[in-house]
Amino acid sequence: MGSVRDEIDALLIEEFEIAAELLVDSSTIRDTLDLDSLDAVDLSVSLNERIDIEVDPNSFHELSTLGDIYRMVEDLMSKSNR
Amino acid sequence: MIDFTGSGIVSCLGQDVASNMRALREGDSGVSVVEEWVQLDGLRSHVAGLVGDFDNRFIPRKTRRTMSKMSEMLCKACDEAMAEAGLSREQLHRSRVMIIVGSTTGSAVSFEASFAKYHTSGSAEGQRSTTMFKTMNHSVALNLASYLGFKGAVLSPSSACSTGAQAILLGGQFIEAGVCDIAICGGGDECHVSTAIAFDTLHAASSSRNGTPKSASRPFDRTRDGVVVAEGAAVAILESKESRVSRGAESKGRLLGWSQSCDGGEVAHSTTGSMAGNMRNALEMAGLKPDDVGYINAHATSTLLGDQYEAEAVFDVFGAGTAISSLKGHMGHCFAPCGTIEAIVTLHMLKTGTFIPTLNLEEVAPGMPNLDYLKTGTVLDTRTAMSNNFAMGGMNVSVILGA
Numbered sequence: 001m002g003s004v005r006d007e008i009d010a011l012l013i014e015e016f017e018i019a020a021e022l023l024v025d026s027s028t029i030r031d032t033l034d035l036d037s038l039d040a041v042d043l044s045v046s047l048n049e050r051i052d053i054e055v056d057p058n059s060f061h062e063l064s065t066l067g068d069i070y071r072m073v074e075d076l077m078s079k080s081n082r
Numbered sequence: 083m084i085d086f087t088g089s090g091i092v093s094c095l096g097q098d099v100a101s102n103m104r105a106l107r108e109g110d111s112g113v114s115v116v117e118e119w120v121q122l123d124g125l126r127s128h129v130a131g132l133v134g135d136f137d138n139r140f141i142p143r144k145t146r147r148t149m150s151k152m153s154e155m156l157c158k159a160c161d162e163a164m165a166e167a168g169l170s171r172e173q174l175h176r177s178r179v180m181i182i183v184g185s186t187t188g189s190a191v192s193f194e195a196s197f198a199k200y201h202t203s204g205s206a207e208g209q210r211s212t213t214m215f216k217t218m219n220h221s222v223a224l225n226l227a228s229y230l231g232f233k234g235a236v237l238s239p240s241s242a243c244s245t246g247a248q249a250i251l252l253g254g255q256f257i258e259a260g261v262c263d264i265a266i267c268g269g270g271d272e273c274h275v276s277t278a279i280a281f282d283t284l285h286a287a288s289s290s291r292n293g294t295p296k297s298a299s300r301p302f303d304r305t306r307d308g309v310v311v312a313e314g315a316a317v318a319i320l321e322s323k324e325s326r327v328s329r330g331a332e333s334k335g336r337l338l339g340w341s342q343s344c345d346g347g348e349v350a351h352s353t354t355g356s357m358a359g360n361m362r363n364a365l366e367m368a369g370l371k372p373d374d375v376g377y378i379n380a381h382a383t384s385t386l387l388g389d390q391y392e393a394e395a396v397f398d399v400f401g402a403g404t405a406i407s408s409l410k411g412h413m414g415h416c417f418a419p420c421g422t423i424e425a426i427v428t429l430h431m432l433k434t435g436t437f438i439p440t441l442n443l444e445e446v447a448p449g450m451p452n453l454d455y456l457k458t459g460t461v462l463d464t465r466t467a468m469s470n471n472f473a474m475g476g477m478n479v480s481v482i483l484g485a
Contacts (some may be wrong), residue, residue: 016143017143033208035143036144038147038149038211039211041212042147042212045208045209045210048207049208
């Protein structure tokens with residue numbers, strides 16, 4: 001497995017068809033990446049399938065940027081000692 | 083008066099009306115072997131009419147994510163129909179429009195993915211957010227409306243093989259009743275092995291020509307042995323004459339009459355009596371006599387009993403020598419959209435005067451009534467035709483079309 005960021009980026013490109021150049025920390029989840037509540041559910045499922053991490057879809061609602069997603073997932077990985 | 087102003091088709095023969103008409107005129111078949119079905123133990127039928135190389139990227143991701151292939155194909159067919167009719171999405175808001183499109187079921191492909199997940203994991207977790215939108219019975223209708231940004235009334239009829247014809251019939255009724263001026267009518271179905279299994283179980287799916295798939299579907303033929311399942315989508319746009327003229331749109335043909343009824347007894351196939359009754363009702367509604375109709379586009383799906391009963395019904399209503407053909411030889415049976423496709427193609431045949439034969443009909447089966455079963459492209463001097471669909475459940479729909 002690559003880095004968590006690489007895995008998230010690959011997922012966003014492959015499943016959510018987001019252009020690679022938008023995958024920077026400052027990109028906003030709703031306006032720039034155009035992800036909504038349905039996408040949050042599927043993002044959570046895909047993260048679980050790809051990197052075996054449990055993410056509550058509701059937690060995305062409290063985040064504003066892609067950088068926030070990176071950090072949240074990295075924190076969860078760290079807490080699970082991986 | 084009700085006119086057709088636009089049409090669109092996606093089928094195993096092609097992904098627009100022109101390519102479908104070309105394939106039909108040239109006697110091409112869109113049927114092929116499905117390799118995964120060959121491997122499935124117990125399934126005897128290995129052939130289908132699939133829409134290959136379908137590129138769904140013309141639909142924006144957020145709109146597409148709730149769609150299965152049936153909705154995607156329907157959007158493509160609708161784009162073509164609206165372009166031919168000269169209708170923009172913006173005009174849909176200004177005019178009194180209804181969308182009437184349906185499918186046989188929600189997406190079996192999506193049901194399977196969802197069921198497989200929880201059967202495998204033993205857990206309700208891990209399901210995709212969009213499954214419900216793909217599997218609901220009105221999936222094609224809600225998704226087409228979403229794609230178009232359509233805010234008006236949306237209906238989703240579902241009567242299996244009669245759905246596409248029923249949509250046209252309902253469009254005609256709503257326009258005639260003054261409920262709308264324009265009706266976007268049609269249907270879509272995607273192929274899933276469960277459909278092949280269902281017909282195979284009934285011993286009504288073709289299995290004797292798996293090695294020569296293009297010859298498998300052969301309505302009315304002596305050696306026919308069942309349905310070849312298929313997929314596709316189609317849209318026909320109906321419009322009141324007043325609306326059409328006010329827009330300066332060209333008429334592509336007229337909807338002269340219709341009838342629908344249920345056999346109310348037989349569910350595996352309609353009986354000859356109920357099919358004949360339905361055709362007579364359509365003639366009466368249109369104010370026509372049997373002799374006024376010069377061609378019958380048959381439902382005829384290449385089953386032993388269905389083709390026979392349907393031919394007997396046509397003979398009963400229209401008499402000996404009536405010209406008849408079925409398009410299922412070319413494209414198999416794509417279910418929900420077939421009635422829309424057949425109406426569109428029948429209008430093209432009426433316009434050109436040359437009628438498409440039943441592909442693979444080499445020898446009319448013994449016992450078939452004395453009709454003119456078209457085996458080659460045939461010039462007919464007629465401006466009026468009937469298109470019939472008789473679905474599982476005994477769902478009879480007849481529409482009468484005029485050039």
